[in-house]
Amino acid sequence: MQERLQVLVLDDEPIVGKRLQPALAKVGCDVEVFDAPGPALQRVAAKRFDIVVTDIRMEDIDGIEVLEDVLERWPTTKVIMITGYATVEVAREAMAKGAFDFIAKPFKPQELRDVIARAAEALGFAGIERAAADDPA
Amino acid sequence: MADNPAAFPDAAPEVPDASSVERAFLRRPSIGIRARLALGFLSFIVFAVAVTVGAWIMLSRLERRLRFLEVADRYTMEIQQARRFEKNYFLYGGNLQDVQEHIANARRLLVAVAPDAAEVVASAELGKMRDHLGRYETLIARLVARDGAHASADRAERPAIEAELRDHGSQMVAFALELAEKERASVNATLALFKRLPVAFLAFLLMFSVVVANFLARQIVGPLSRLMATTQRIAGGDFTPLMPLRWYRDEFSTFSVALNTMMRELARRQEVLVQSHKLSAIGTLTSGVAHELNNPINNITLTAEMLKEDYGSLADEERLDMVNDLVVQGARAQKIVRNLLDFAREGEITTERLDLVEVLRQAASLAANQIKLSGAKIAIDVPSNLPAIHGDRQSLSQVFVNLLLNALDAVGKGGHVSIAAGTSREPGYVQVVVSDDGRGIPAHVLPKVFDPFFTTKSRGKGTGLGLSVSLGIVRQHGGDIRVESAPGRGSTFTVLLPAAMVPGLTENDAQATRPSASKPSRPV
Ligand SMILES: Nc1ncnc2c1ncn2[C@@H]1O[C@H](COP(=O)(O)OP(=O)(O)OP(=O)(O)O)[C@@H](O)[C@H]1O
Ligand SMILES: [Mg+2]
Numbered sequence: 076m077q078e079r080l081q082v083l084v085l086d087d088e089p090i091v092g093k094r095l096q097p098a099l100a101k102v103g104c105d106v107e108v109f110d111a112p113g114p115a116l117q118r119v120a121a122k123r124f125d126i127v128v129t130d131i132r133m134e135d136i137d138g139i140e141v142l143e144d145v146l147e148r149w150p151t152t153k154v155i156m157i158t159g160y161a162t163v164e165v166a167r168e169a170m171a172k173g174a175f176d177f178i179a180k181p182f183k184p185q186e187l188r189d190v191i192a193r194a195a196e197a198l199g200f201a202g203i204e205r206a207a208a209d210d211p212a
Numbered sequence: 213m214a215d216n217p218a219a220f221p222d223a224a225p226e227v228p229d230a231s232s233v234e235r236a237f238l239r240r241p242s243i244g245i246r247a248r249l250a251l252g253f254l255s256f257i258v259f260a261v262a263v264t265v266g267a268w269i270m271l272s273r274l275e276r277r278l279r280f281l282e283v284a285d286r287y288t289m290e291i292q293q294a295r296r297f298e299k300n301y302f303l304y305g306g307n308l309q310d311v312q313e314h315i316a317n318a319r320r321l322l323v324a325v326a327p328d329a330a331e332v333v334a335s336a337e338l339g340k341m342r343d344h345l346g347r348y349e350t351l352i353a354r355l356v357a358r359d360g361a362h363a364s365a366d367r368a369e370r371p372a373i374e375a376e377l378r379d380h381g382s383q384m385v386a387f388a389l390e391l392a393e394k395e396r397a398s399v400n401a402t403l404a405l406f407k408r409l410p411v412a413f414l415a416f417l418l419m420f421s422v423v424v425a426n427f428l429a430r431q432i433v434g435p436l437s438r439l440m441a442t443t444q445r446i447a448g449g450d451f452t453p454l455m456p457l458r459w460y461r462d463e464f465s466t467f468s469v470a471l472n473t474m475m476r477e478l479a480r481r482q483e484v485l486v487q488s489h490k491l492s493a494i495g496t497l498t499s500g501v502a503h504e505l506n507n508p509i510n511n512i513t514l515t516a517e518m519l520k521e522d523y524g525s526l527a528d529e530e531r532l533d534m535v536n537d538l539v540v541q542g543a544r545a546q547k548i549v550r551n552l553l554d555f556a557r558e559g560e561i562t563t564e565r566l567d568l569v570e571v572l573r574q575a576a577s578l579a580a581n582q583i584k585l586s587g588a589k590i591a592i593d594v595p596s597n598l599p600a601i602h603g604d605r606q607s608l609s610q611v612f613v614n615l616l617l618n619a620l621d622a623v624g625k626g627g628h629v630s631i632a633a634g635t636s637r638e639p640g641y642v643q644v645v646v647s648d649d650g651r652g653i654p655a656h657v658l659p660k661v662f663d664p665f666f667t668t669k670s671r672g673k674g675t676g677l678g679l680s681v682s683l684g685i686v687r688q689h690g691g692d693i694r695v696e697s698a699p700g701r702g703s704t705f706t707v708l709l710p711a712a713m714v715p716g717l718t719e720n721d722a723q724a725t726r727p728s729a730s731k732p733s734r735p736v
Contacts (some may be wrong), residue, residue, distance in 0.1 A: 183514070
């Protein structure tokens with residue numbers, strides 16, 4: 076049996092974490108959710124995640140800083156940015172800084188799963204997640 | 213002079229509409245300035261004519277008296293002459309021809325003077341004189357007749373006639389002298405009066421001129437200074453129409469009607485500006501609102517998708533939790549949109565008692581999205597016990613949105629914007645201070661920031677109307693906006709608004725405390 080994908084989700088809207096947790100767990104991810112950047116970064120310092128999903132606009136620390144911080148510590152971690160409206164430039168900046176991809180709000184869980192599947196593939200995980208996701212619930 | 217009710221009076225809800233004011237002006241009878249000037253000068257002319265006619269009448273009467281006096285003197289002379297001849301006759305026995313001649317002269321004079329004499333002496337007096345003269349004449353005639361007869365028939369008759377002649381003669385002379393004397397005194401009195409008359413006339417003329425000049429000046433200077441005060445009031449942004457103050461109408465009324473029309477136009481234009489600038493502000497706000505709206509929509513999407521996906525396997529309470537989330541997030545989205553729609557709604561300007569806190573919350577929540585989006589921080593400090601104000605909710609929230617958007621443009625990522633409200637140091641005023649720690653405003657730019665179309669922003673980004681429109685709105689509410697700023701040290705805009713009046717404080721009291729400075733203050 077394959078090792079499970081370690082995923083961290085950071086969004087200051089608590090509902091995002093609350094819903095993504097089961098959505099991603101279903102496709103074989105170990106998910107930790109945070110709704111504030113501080114604790115999330117502390118956790119990143121302690122543990123290597125395969126994938127980090129972070130909102131780009133947050134109070135206090137913004138997503139770009141999270142991206143830089145994560146990549147500095149774990150260069151192989153794939154960071155996926157969640158962007159809102161009117162932040163295309165920021166998204167572009169994120170890509171330039173090494174983000175794996177970005178996904179625009181509002182999005183469906185499946186859309187995120189697809190991006191995560193691609194990231195997992197890039198990391199060498201076989202496409203289990205996608206297959207699992209394709210299973211009718 | 214001109215009473216100056218604020219555009220949003222406290223107690224009086226009926227702001228007079230322009231056409232009814234104009235009708236009020238036109239209903240009044242027209243008495244033009246020209247007519248009043250003409251009346252003033254006419255009164256002078258009438259006065260001068262009256263004086264001239266009076267003087268002419270008096271002078272001609274004086275002339276008649278002088279003539280009478282002359283006649284009276286001649287009459288006296290004739291009588292005296294007659295008596296002298298009469299005396300000669302009795303002493304030396306001359307003829308009586310001369311006496312008769314002089315008496316005849318005297319009678320002619322008396323007849324000639326009779327009409328004039330009537331106003332100088334009483335007619336009884338004149339009759340007496342005539343009687344004396346007649347008696348004297350008959351006596352002389354009797355003497356003449358006696359001498360002609362050469363019959364000294366009745367010698368005793370002569371002394372009797374002589375005595376009677378003497379008596380009448382002396383009385384005649386006395387009368388004549390007295391008459392002349394009286395007349396002379398009266399003429400002298402009239403002359404003395406004439407000497408005083410010019411002085412009296414001058415004094416009266418002086419007084420009359422002062423009164424007329426004063427009256428005319430009041431008629432012209434009064435309305436003029438009222439109009440002047442009105443233009444100042446207009447410059448201050450108060451467009452309350454002028455009301456007729458007098459029962460008649462003149463050129464100034466026409467001017468007032470024109471001023472009212474101008475004010476109406478200005479107010480309309482101001483409204484158009486406010487509205488068009490609001491549209492541009494809405495454009496700016498929309499991006500923030502759309503961003504903000506994305507969060508609840510995203511929450512709804514995720515929740516609904518997961519509910520659908522796992523519907524069968526979820527526990528009841530989990531499903532309930534998810535449905536609750538949907539409801540809450542739906543309401544959140546509605547609130548965000550309603551705020552913007554509220555702001556965008558083109559409503560009538562209405563005056564109501566407002567809780568400033570609410571207005572500020574609305575404005576802040578509209579602009580807050582925008583501010584967050586740009587990475588700046590906003591701090592709101594509004595005490596809940598702020599005094600209420602009177603005004604239009606929509607336009608006031610537009611003012612604060614404008615100030616917040618300006619602040620947002622001035623600060624960068626990590627900058628700070630704050631709204632603080634409280635009672636002002638100006639008594640009777642509430643103040644809202646919007647400050648930022650952005651780039652600030654250079655001293656040479658500061659006096660211009662309230663000018664319409666003044667902007668330092670690129671084309672398409674700023675219209676330069678924000679502050680001008682905001683100041684217009686605040687002035688209409690009887691308030692003012694002050695600014696303090698220095699480059700690099702941020703800017704502080706202070707909005708002063710009159711607190712809703714405490715019962716008992718009259719409108720005029722509130723006017724008297726209107727903040728004095730109308731120009732933005734310099735940085736300190
Ligand atoms: N808080 C501020 N900090 C620095 N400068 C300011 C601030 N507020 C206003 N200004 C200056 O005053 C000018 C006029 O402001 P105003 O709001 O009238 O127009 P604008 O902001 O340029 O245009 P618009 O309001 O239509 O976007 C601005 O261009 C800016 O230079
Ligand atoms: Mg502006």
